[in-house]
Amino acid sequence: MEKIVKEDLPALFYKFKNAMSENRGFLIDLDSKVGDSDLGLTMDKAFSAAAASVAENRSDAIGEIFMEAGMAMAQSAPSTMGTLIATGFMRGGKVLEGIDSITTSKMSDFWQAFLVGIEERGKAKPGDKTVIDVLGPVVKSLQNSVANGLALPVAMDASLIAAKQGLEDTKNMIARHGKAACFGDTNIGHQDAGATVAVLLIESVNEFVLRAKE
Amino acid sequence: MEKIVKEDLPALFYKFKNAMSENRGFLIDLDSKVGDSDLGLTMDKAFSAAAASVAENRSDAIGEIFMEAGMAMAQSAPSTMGTLIATGFMRGGKVLEGIDSITTSKMSDFWQAFLVGIEERGKAKPGDKTVIDVLGPVVKSLQNSVANGLALPVAMDASLIAAKQGLEDTKNMIARHGKAACFGDTNIGHQDAGATVAVLLIESVNEFVLRAKE
Amino acid sequence: MKKIINKAEDFVDEMIDGILRAHPDHLRCVEGDKRCLVTAQKRTNKVGIVTGGGSGHLPLFLGYIGEGMLDGCAVGGVFQSPSASQILSVTKSIGCEAGVLYLYGNYSGDVMNFDMASEMAEMQGMQTVTVTGNDDVASSSSDRKETRRGVAGIFFLYKAAGAAAALGMNLNDVTRIAIKAKESTRTIGVALSPCIVPELGRPSFTLGDNEMEIGMGIHGEPGIRRSSLKCADDIVQEMLDPVIADLPFEKNDEVAVLVNGLGATSKEELYIIYRKVSMILSGKGIKVYHTYVGEFATSMEMAGASVSLCRVDDELRRCLAYPVNSPFFSQKQM
């Protein structure tokens, strides 16, 4: 699959939703170590709402569909991660305005806007052990892929490798934000819970464009 | 020991106090089955206070010493049993006014007044599974001993047998008063906690007059 | 025993010491006996209301001393009565010239000590009248009402009698209103966990991990039915059925409602309980005049709750509407 079109979105968001509900317990466990254990609940809720919004959305504009999915998430799960991810989808949707399909280049723009939105809203820096530490490498990888003219499936594959490496790197970081911050260096060794969510999203997109190709 | 005199009272009350502190856990357990578990605590407190009052009492009047012991109990442990036993000692003390020694006949008067005081204050009837069900038989036995001209040690011996039988009989009764009342017939089989206290008192007097004789 | 306390035997006195330190404008003790508490805002030209009872039930009993409610309280050890002489000393200290109402829960230790205090007060020329709270429908069948235990519903007796006294009514009328409130009030509780008397150091009764008991008393007295833990709506239904049937509360009646937490149960749960109470009452055509939700009569750290209904008429409405100002409970004129 070289590009994602409007008709693909319900299935893509269904994939997001499944990834979250399958990993509900895993995310709860991750968040329980240095947080309040709710991440599995809130991501499950957020992506159920997003999937429902997309499934019902009659709009022809891809950007609008993403933005409204983001708004649905913001309503249904306004926790830290819920709000950040919702912001990401709204900002990402904005840069898709006026286009009909998501190619590698638009995919790169999307995640960059997604990342910037989260950075502006959450004010975290790279290395603070957050979702940003996965999204940063993902954006860098996608920009490389654009520069090298890679097709979407190949680009997503590369970005997933970058995402996983980013997640791995969070293990050695000390959390500076949210509830995890007060655990100080006792959270060294654990992968960040929010960053894990970002990997699940990239993984889902990746699987979607690969499987659809087959 | 044919009679108890003023000088004996500190030792007698010391015996009461010991009986209660030795049986503290036992009384707690009895009261826990059909009550609020406090009987061991309150009797321990009540008789500590009574023993201290008697030990410090400089009065020459036996009756007054008993009455003040009763008042000390009423202050220190005003639970149901604490109040009833305190009433008993005050009323019993009253009939000892103007005498120097307690013989069988005065002992009988004492416990009768003790019993009547409790009956008036608590309004329980024989068979209601209370302290009365031991004190009633005790008084009857002492009155018999007076009629038969028995000496104090012999009379106390007989009264202890009556007391123990009275306690045994409470096992088949249904409590009508206090916290035990709401347990209905589930408390059949248990001996009454307050009645047990009465047995401990009679037992203490008995041991006191016997041991003093030896 | 996971409690924030010092020596178990100092529990009551240190607790009262903390209360006196926290509320010096509201409360005084009598002649250095910290267990004899009276209002700091003495008003002697009215009927006095004195209560008393065991510790471990805050805000019961001393917490209702204050403008619009009670004048004094004698405080006993945990779950134990205060002594007659302490009750007497509170009675004397409040100095109310229009007579004194003794208003407390129906427990044998308290009854005997209040009776003794009242005999002594009379010998000293003070007039007292006694009314006891016996609102717990689970504690006896309705033909033996006079033996029922007093629990959280006594709040309505305090509130009504306190307002009547503050409004300047005489001893007869204050007593009449206390009795009316008593006869109009019914309560039932549910317990989910026991509590620990500090000096005992262990629970005096047990409840299984998944058990609850409908009707259990505030000292762990047995209730109507022990069962596995049900959902809130079912628990409330089981609680309200015997309460409503008992008075009985009927269509077009108007009631004040008290949802009371026993200690460890959260306010969130109390409101989930009230939600169902409100639905049941409106289903029966019973109107709600006013609702109180919170901790009004506890059992240390017991988990559970009670629900009390008090049927109101114009006179009781006027009394419940009257303002109160105490450190534990305060209310504007309604």
Next chain:
Amino acid sequence: MKKIINKAEDFVDEMIDGILRAHPDHLRCVEGDKRCLVTAQKRTNKVGIVTGGGSGHLPLFLGYIGEGMLDGCAVGGVFQSPSASQILSVTKSIGCEAGVLYLYGNYSGDVMNFDMASEMAEMQGMQTVTVTGNDDVASSSSDRKETRRGVAGIFFLYKAAGAAAALGMNLNDVTRIAIKAKESTRTIGVALSPCIVPELGRPSFTLGDNEMEIGMGIHGEPGIRRSSLKCADDIVQEMLDPVIADLPFEKNDEVAVLVNGLGATSKEELYIIYRKVSMILSGKGIKVYHTYVGEFATSMEMAGASVSLCRVDDELRRCLAYPVNSPFFSQKQM
């Protein structure tokens, strides 16, 4: 999980439903969204104060809506922020023409959603200012104060800002007073047991049978020190030392004190805690202006307590003395 609830996912909405049924004269929801609550006694010619935060902390946050305190509150799921659009809808509904103060606890989810709401409000021509509570001294060192969590001490911010707004002050002054209260308030907690988020069905952290943790946050965030359970006086000493050193509170200062129960801890214990607080303060020559003891900010059924000190000057005294009338907290003019 021994709780009186129905379905875990209905916990928050049924709780609010109960609150709206219990207090119809005090509270309204906005356009059918029960998680958007505003006072039923609207006053539009004043500065509005809006708060919000996760559920599970009653009376926080919605319980302080009422005369003399707050105008509205957006309610989130258990331990979760409300959404920006809910905050916005509360902001619009209270209709306060003199501007709105957003006053809430410093948690990232809440901060982001209030920031978003405030951006949206501004686009719609409404002026908002934000002050967050960050009173928990155990949550960061004093050189990183701005990252500290907000806990029970926010009560003093509500009380002071609420009175300032009710007294007719403008947005600048209300904000200034909120900031003054914030800078004068410090809190520390101690936890003895965890709590259970209904949808999780199990505690999100554990504490051993004989353990306590000084400084633990109201969502179980780690504190300063975990140790075996000590006696009340030692616990309070360990709590107050870092609190007093932090501001620092000094000889001849005057403070208001809040001893707050986290849920399962009895009022008796809270007063035993206050006793020692009072002794420590008087030992240091710190005067007590007023004392609040009770449940002001809970964590469901967690056992434990917190102590907050707020240093007062004439202006804060006047604000604390101002009367309040809400279903969860009421106070006469002092």
